[in-house]
Amino acid sequence: GFAKIDHHRSLRLGLPEVIYAAGKTPQQVGEIFYRMAAAGSDVLATRADHAAWEAVRQLIPHASYHEQARIIGLRQNALAATFGPLAVICAGTSDLPVAEEAAVTAEYLGVEVERVYDVGVAGLHRLLAQGDVLGRACAVIVCAGMEGALPSVVGGLVAAPVIAVPTSVGYGAAFGGLAALLGMLNSCSPNVTVVNIDNGFGAAYVVAMMMRS
Amino acid sequence: GFAKIDHHRSLRLGLPEVIYAAGKTPQQVGEIFYRMAAAGSDVLATRADHAAWEAVRQLIPHASYHEQARIIGLRQNALAATFGPLAVICAGTSDLPVAEEAAVTAEYLGVEVERVYDVGVAGLHRLLAQGDVLGRACAVIVCAGMEGALPSVVGGLVAAPVIAVPTSVGYGAAFGGLAALLGMLNSCSPNVTVVNIDNGFGAAYVVAMMMRS
Amino acid sequence: GFAKIDHHRSLRLGLPEVIYAAGKTPQQVGEIFYRMAAAGSDVLATRADHAAWEAVRQLIPHASYHEQARIIGLRQNALAATFGPLAVICAGTSDLPVAEEAAVTAEYLGVEVERVYDVGVAGLHRLLAQGDVLGRACAVIVCAGMEGALPSVVGGLVAAPVIAVPTSVGYGAAFGGLAALLGMLNSCSPNVTVVNIDNGFGAAYVVAMMMRS
Amino acid sequence: GFAKIDHHRSLRLGLPEVIYAAGKTPQQVGEIFYRMAAAGSDVLATRADHAAWEAVRQLIPHASYHEQARIIGLRQNALAATFGPLAVICAGTSDLPVAEEAAVTAEYLGVEVERVYDVGVAGLHRLLAQGDVLGRACAVIVCAGMEGALPSVVGGLVAAPVIAVPTSVGYGAAFGGLAALLGMLNSCSPNVTVVNIDNGFGAAYVVAMMMRS
Amino acid sequence: GFAKIDHHRSLRLGLPEVIYAAGKTPQQVGEIFYRMAAAGSDVLATRADHAAWEAVRQLIPHASYHEQARIIGLRQNALAATFGPLAVICAGTSDLPVAEEAAVTAEYLGVEVERVYDVGVAGLHRLLAQGDVLGRACAVIVCAGMEGALPSVVGGLVAAPVIAVPTSVGYGAAFGGLAALLGMLNSCSPNVTVVNIDNGFGAAYVVAMMMRS
């Protein structure tokens, strides 16, 4: 076959391999999804558009599609929300797809999620009003584009690790997320780490790892 | 001579030309300073080190040297602090030379200055405690390195224009101020404009222009 | 709802929040516009295409669409042109959308605007012929792509702050506005500040702030 | 004073503020260290050279200097190694200062550390021989310069979060750590997050946060 | 004619010129292909889409189209697989087109190829299981996107030259293959050289040169 599925991983890492649908044909996504489902594990496909979803649904009708998160999921083992809570925060409305990718992934990996959206730093009162959620979070994922300032501010408010996700939201000197990425890497809050631009999935995965290990 | 001093400028622009000492020998700085002083105008030299100061002091003993700001100044006309107040804010201790360059320049240009230093976003309470100063400022200059998030936060708190000065403070992916510069250019607070990295002088000059025009 | 509108802002900052339509569906733009209009404030949506306009017009028939500026506006409070005048200058015909975004925004924020278009530095006599406008302006917005030289030239001619807007006009080594942006940040005219590439809106907003504070 | 120490932080975040000695004079480092020590908390200063150490030792003789890590530390409260273990891994001999900055910081923050040094990917058997350490680690910090490939390889071997620290080791197209940074951000192992180039301190801090929250 | 075919090359270099179809119309590809075929040499066209293939097939019905490799080929002289073996390795499914471009080109140039696909470093056991292939290879081509770590790992395992091909697979900070390219250029395995992003053809060509000279 064209793909060597890493069935091993769930043994080695405690979490299943996840299908990255972006570079694949709907047929390929469908086939890999089917083979992993047949092997009995939970299955996730990220960056899945409607065509991929149609291909999967054909083969596995009881899978679910999370449209805004662009995720196809199948839960076969009991992964109740036994870890957390994790706060998923985003700065503006346009960051929603990335934030949802993080939130849905985390939920599939057994983490309880609390969403705090549209609380960018230009109107700080919106964030400060969320003290309760921030206070009880074991970890925080912060998604922001443009100048990417939100993780630093959140980092100064919580006693928990912050996973910063720069998004490609913005124009001009945002350079497709580069401005936000550099900002987050240089955060003056020392509890901030960073994943790739728009990588909501990776942020959630690493949080699940933290909570399990 | 090697330099065509723009004596015209103070007529044209209402503010005198300012000597940029960085690329010049102490002798050159001294000579230009002397010629401008002789013409009767106020004189400022920025980025002036001790050698430049020695050269000027020899010729114009009543000039002053502002060490942290690296500015040599001479006040000959009555420029009392009739404009303002301007708040000059900086994020960390290392941003002080840039902030002082802005503050001292503004004072020479007749603007009253209130300094608010070391109030970076990782400890937000320090900034929020300065509500009074922020409330009365006609304009705000914000100097910050690393991720450069402070201007966006300040921009959301004040009803005044914010001039953001990225500083070259930081290391690694700060890239000599580039991270802060990009962050500030992409600020989600719409009242923020930006000057060159470490350009405290320019920020103050433009504020003086605003207040006079 | 998907958006936390910052109704607070007009109290805090003296100017209403502005809808950035680019990343939103027509339906979302329509709904936010409607809710802000219902709250009684003036409403602006920038980067609005015809689809967004159709959605808004359906709900608020007396709103206006400024096609070249890509702005939808609704005036509900008396904001006569009581500030200014502001000169909005652009270098070439292709910079017009950005210049109009600045000019229309400024007018909605109560600033009187004088437009000076297609006066790039390759034919300097066209700019020099506008001495009157330059002479009476309290502030100047200069939009230019390619090498972005116009703000420096204008900066040397006026006794007012210059807000430079780099545009993405050009090709090759223009790198989508980067060449103009870097040029403007390094202006040898000290009364120049800079906003993001193509950000006519931000330039106008900061000018309105200046004139009010 | 020139610095607003964030004494608050240890309440808010559960961990004390840490002095970044790089941009400060020895006198400033000494004074801040003294004030924090007097306040009764544990104190750390990173990027401290011998001059800073001399200044601190004068005031607080029972502080310690970790030369390779460039850290000055003072332990006043009982922070036994109650969390962990954390594996700190580095690729080559030249990455040692960064790895030590991470390891020493973690130890001060109460985390037990196991060091695995000089196990770069060009000789994989050296890493594979460390299966025991990798197997018991709750978290792993991986420091690597040049192509920065080590975190991806480690990430595939452990069921724990990996904090990747790009180092500025290398020459030519390493561009001061940029190559390693980009590599780590694009890791195909989803349990990898990234901090700034050479930021061993930040990696350790975030791990301590994870283990405590 | 619009093109000066370098018929000379096969004399000078021992290998025929190869048509780069990307910037050409189907007609141009067809015509050049026809002229080279008529001159009696083997002919290859890379980056050929279906339209180019249609144009060639019209004129030379016995040519072949390798769809995944996007190569049109015509074998007229006996170039049996007399050199090698060459191992062509790729990290993930999305790197397949580039790997196939390398593999098919090499086969046309008389090199025996062994394909080892989807063995990225996040699941190292997949690569380590290929010891036999690696052991007998005279040269190895490694195609990888994202962080581009695979060539360094392979380089440490084989006693043969490794030609690394960065691919444009990835998103965000992958910057279209730049991250992989920089990683490969900084490989700590000294037997690694690099060709342009996505240049599977060039990698194969240089290997054929090595084996013949």
Place this chain on the structure above:
Amino acid sequence: GFAKIDHHRSLRLGLPEVIYAAGKTPQQVGEIFYRMAAAGSDVLATRADHAAWEAVRQLIPHASYHEQARIIGLRQNALAATFGPLAVICAGTSDLPVAEEAAVTAEYLGVEVERVYDVGVAGLHRLLAQGDVLGRACAVIVCAGMEGALPSVVGGLVAAPVIAVPTSVGYGAAFGGLAALLGMLNSCSPNVTVVNIDNGFGAAYVVAMMMRS
């Protein structure tokens, strides 16, 4: 010997090879200078510091050193100023070394030079006052750092080719001359071409070529 002097060049190109002293020891500069002088041609060495000059003077006492231009020259054939005039213009005092490198080179190549220095665009009247020089110039070299706007302005005023030389003058976002370079490449004046940052020599050489061919 370590160098293959291209004695041929003066036959082929009509102008002698020129020694680039920057990467060479004083001894090497001296020896090459001596061998070229012995061959009877005019000799130039650029980027020559005092040590190089001492080494040459030892061997060829009648050579000359142009300190500000950092050029050592020896005139052996009659190269009166029979071409031109060429105007060499610079924006600020700090651009002088580059402008002098251009002017002195041109003079050695037989071109008459008129110098117009310190006429940056922030004070346009200084340039406009030079109408006579601009009017009679057959070619113009314009050296400018920071935003590099001067060549565009000059280009619009003269009916002659403009060779733009970006200089590394500036700080922060000047990025060592990159801002000026990009600006000049995107000039809206179509009679502008560009040479490398700080390459006054190349600009003069190409002008000499133009005038002779």
Place this chain on the structure above:
Amino acid sequence: GFAKIDHHRSLRLGLPEVIYAAGKTPQQVGEIFYRMAAAGSDVLATRADHAAWEAVRQLIPHASYHEQARIIGLRQNALAATFGPLAVICAGTSDLPVAEEAAVTAEYLGVEVERVYDVGVAGLHRLLAQGDVLGRACAVIVCAGMEGALPSVVGGLVAAPVIAVPTSVGYGAAFGGLAALLGMLNSCSPNVTVVNIDNGFGAAYVVAMMMRS
């Protein structure tokens, strides 16, 4: 009107303004073309697609369209080919549109052109065979993408100025012409100057200027 045509230019510069059609609607191109034609001057529009050509042809039926060069031209004054010859050289077939933009522009500006196409450095004999053309050229324009090496090679063969035009031909690390641009700026042949990526027009314009001044 939306455009201030610089009718002045042909007096000032000896050559007419040229319409840059890229950012304009067909209607705008048509109208400006018509107004300039009515004023009696020669007219050129570059970057003109078929739609622009249709709009112009409607109004000025005797204008001509040069498809490969993407130029619309109208000759009204006697500009016979009285200058030159100019050699226009390109490296590969894909550089043809840029080379033709240069050649056609030059011809309209009264310069005789000799075309030498598809003579890239990988097959040097093709270029060396053109000794005659190179020998009689008063100036040379060299268009090349990818590594952009051709201008350096040509520069070493001719006693004339070389205008290098980097093209956006290539992929991967060609970065849209950046690799060629940087290569040309660093040419070791001192008679090379550079214009913007793909700017065949500018190269021709500057050559016409040279020949006339």
Place this chain on the structure above:
Amino acid sequence: GFAKIDHHRSLRLGLPEVIYAAGKTPQQVGEIFYRMAAAGSDVLATRADHAAWEAVRQLIPHASYHEQARIIGLRQNALAATFGPLAVICAGTSDLPVAEEAAVTAEYLGVEVERVYDVGVAGLHRLLAQGDVLGRACAVIVCAGMEGALPSVVGGLVAAPVIAVPTSVGYGAAFGGLAALLGMLNSCSPNVTVVNIDNGFGAAYVVAMMMRS
């Protein structure tokens, strides 16, 4: 100890590990050199300055120092020049240290070397005169800075693989070797591969691998 020497490598790869002296103290270089020598293998240390050489000479008096190549070597096994010949070519005098690093490394690895220095493309006749050497070479290493055009030209002349080494020679837009690196990666000669900037060692190592495998 601080270093895990990969003694294995010479078994695995057929060639010994090589010490990279740049980031190490003279003592460390001395100690590693000694331990490897004691193990009986040939030993090489690259990027070794005089201090490192003194430290090694103390311990291993019969080692040799190649000053221009900055290499310390010790031959203990019979590695006569049994492979090759390899041509090592460089463009200019300033590229000599990199070319020598390649040549000396190759000789230690048993490869016969022919040096062809100072044959840059601006004077092509110098290279063309070396037809014999080029004709018999089994592989060619080409070192060039500035525009890095030489490998493409050489690549078109030889029927052998070309390893291109960009050097950091140049200034301004050479950006420390970046221009040459990009040029070489985009070579239109398909037999060219590339190593890191200034990495003469790596180029030689890969050639030795080719010849042995």
